[in-house]
Amino acid sequence: MEQTILSGDERREKLLALLLRSDEPLSGGKIGEIYHVSRQVVVQDIALLRSKGHSIVSTPRGYVYEKAAGSQNCQRIVKVCHTDEKAEEELSTIVDFGGIVLDVMVNHRTYGKVTAPLNIKSRRDIRKFVEDLKQSKSSLLSNTTSGYHFHTIEAESEDILDEIEEALKEKHFLVDFLDYETTFKQ
Helix, strand or coil: CCCCCCCHHHHHHHHHHHHHHCCCCECHHHHHHHHCCCHHHHHHHHHHHHHCCCCEEEECCEEEECCCCCCCCEEEEEEEECCHHHHHHHHHHHHHCCCEEEEEEEEECCCEEEEEEEEECCHHHHHHHHHHHHHCCCCCHHHHHCCEEEEEEEECCHHHHHHHHHHHHHCCCECCCCHHHHHHCC
């Protein structure tokens, strides 16, 4: 059987999904076996994921993704597209249904996957985000990909995530994943 070699970004994406799904700590050695890399590479991957805002904790038994105390929240990645003027409406739709926008990610043809933490939980957070954008010379990350981008959304249940997706679809923000993007889904 031929072994598939993943890029570092692909490996870290799969590692993050694995940690999010796992109910038990995963040792560096076990993770290394799964992805055919050394334990040192796993340590570096964990450090890079932490630098992007992911709460990964080292325990004596291995790595775990730390969820908020008492939290059993669900997460889902959605693909959306809109103009700059619709960003506030898109984010409001998500938080109004009880979602938290954990991050934004684009899949750029030249730069690859670029992810930035957002952690938007409320309309107040949205107003601050929009105001910060207006006061800076920066623009939305999605401008690099003609408005197409992904969000990791967290909510208390799969039903809430379904409602959020339906609301995004009704407002014509939600778009289908392309065949090669199915690995982005969790």
